[in-house]
Amino acid sequence: MRTLFFFLLSLAGIAYYAFTAVHTGLRDADEPARQLLMVTYGLVSLGALASPLLYSRWSSVGWPNAVVKHSVHTLIAVLLGQIFMAGVMFVGDLFTGIRAVSIGLQTAWTTPTSHSTFAFSRNPAVGQLAMLSGGVLILGLLYGVFRRYHYQVRSVQLPISELPKAFHGLRIVQLSDIHSGSFDNPQAVSKGVDMAMGLNPDLILFTGDLVNNRADEFKPYLDIFARLNAPLGVYSVLGNHDYGDYVRWRSPDAKQANLHTLMQYQRQAGWRLLLNESVTIHKGGDALTLIGVENWSGRANFSRYGNLQKALSNAPANRPAILISHDPSHWGAEVVGNYPQIVLTLSGHTHGMQFGIESRWFKWSPVQYFYKEWAGLYQLGHQYLYVNRGFGFLGYLGRLGMPPEITLLELVEQTSTNRHR
Numbered sequence: 001m002r003t004l005f006f007f008l009l010s011l012a013g014i015a016y017y018a019f020t021a022v023h024t025g026l027r028d029a030d031e032p033a034r035q036l037l038m039v040t041y042g043l044v045s046l047g048a049l050a051s052p053l054l055y056s057r058w059s060s061v062g063w064p065n066a067v068v069k070h071s072v073h074t075l076i077a078v079l080l081g082q083i084f085m086a087g088v089m090f091v092g093d094l095f096t097g098i099r100a101v102s103i104g105l106q107t108a109w110t111t112p113t114s115h116s117t118f119a120f121s122r123n124p125a126v127g128q129l130a131m132l133s134g135g136v137l138i139l140g141l142l143y144g145v146f147r148r149y150h151y152q153v154r155s156v157q158l159p160i161s162e163l164p165k166a167f168h169g170l171r172i173v174q175l176s177d178i179h180s181g182s183f184d185n186p187q188a189v190s191k192g193v194d195m196a197m198g199l200n201p202d203l204i205l206f207t208g209d210l211v212n213n214r215a216d217e218f219k220p221y222l223d224i225f226a227r228l229n230a231p232l233g234v235y236s237v238l239g240n241h242d243y244g245d246y247v248r249w250r251s252p253d254a255k256q257a258n259l260h261t262l263m264q265y266q267r268q269a270g271w272r273l274l275l276n277e278s279v280t281i282h283k284g285g286d287a288l289t290l291i292g293v294e295n296w297s298g299r300a301n302f303s304r305y306g307n308l309q310k311a312l313s314n315a316p317a318n319r320p321a322i323l324i325s326h327d328p329s330h331w332g333a334e335v336v337g338n339y340p341q342i343v344l345t346l347s348g349h350t351h352g353m354q355f356g357i358e359s360r361w362f363k364w365s366p367v368q369y370f371y372k373e374w375a376g377l378y379q380l381g382h383q384y385l386y387v388n389r390g391f392g393f394l395g396y397l398g399r400l401g402m403p404p405e406i407t408l409l410e411l412v413e414q415t416s417t418n419r420h421r
Contacts, residue, residue: 017086025127085134144400166284176348177390181217208239208326298329
């Protein structure tokens, strides 16, 4: 109840300040045009404010058709634009309030007996700036919808401590967060799979979230992803969305049956699903340990089905190991420092929030305020974490500044040069 109250209170605050921005920004417009624009904005705004509820309902039971699906997601983009508008307008009000208090105190100090009054009104320029900012964000998000299948290959070389000689130059392709229930273009998805196979991987690792909620979401794409193969195999783990925790099931048995179906689909695709277990990968007489755990999060609001201690129970402690674990917060919470044999952890989960800015000099996404490690490569001592930005998309049907990722990781021998890089 408390969560619902704060949610409704937040929506009310957003609605008020976004409306204030439009009302203020259009103050100098011709009255007939102003009235028409305000009515139009009011209708669209109501739909945008209702969009989270509409999304919550249809994402759990299935979308009635593509038109409804894209309409609701467009309204969500409008809502995000409204949040930005409201923020700009709120900051403008703060400055206006500070200025009013300052002048009021100054007037009272210099002319204490004066009964003159003064008033401050909102500047139309602030409202117009808010409208412009929100409009740019909305258009950007809509543009990102057309970029959701523009896969990007990111290549990383990793110097691994005590890497067995046969594994020098090992090519690992990592995929994560497929979210097949969001797909609507099999040809584009197939192109992404072809890109992954074109990298000639020795090993393919999938780090969870095959579906949004239901196993049947993957069925239309099973044959496409079954084309993934590598000499050393294709391995996978479960992500938080794979368990069906975010929908209502008619019974616990129905939920369990859905999970078993999802596991069976992965086996049909030729993937080896690792459920809190380890396997030994052999190459040229050498061996490397691969560990896969079920979803385990360092954040309390996500599930903890994983058991790393169980997964390591039969793994030699003196052999380098690679861990695939869906949630990157697992690395800092349980892996680093406690299990030195795990030289590389591969995760996903964050999607880079499908929105952000990345360049050689600057890297930002709102998700960084929730996750310390959220995209790309991280290192503590001799232990690495790589966080894949995701192959698919969820919630927002697009990607803006955070393209879908296919990762190629090449393991190389650690030398004195790269040891001190």
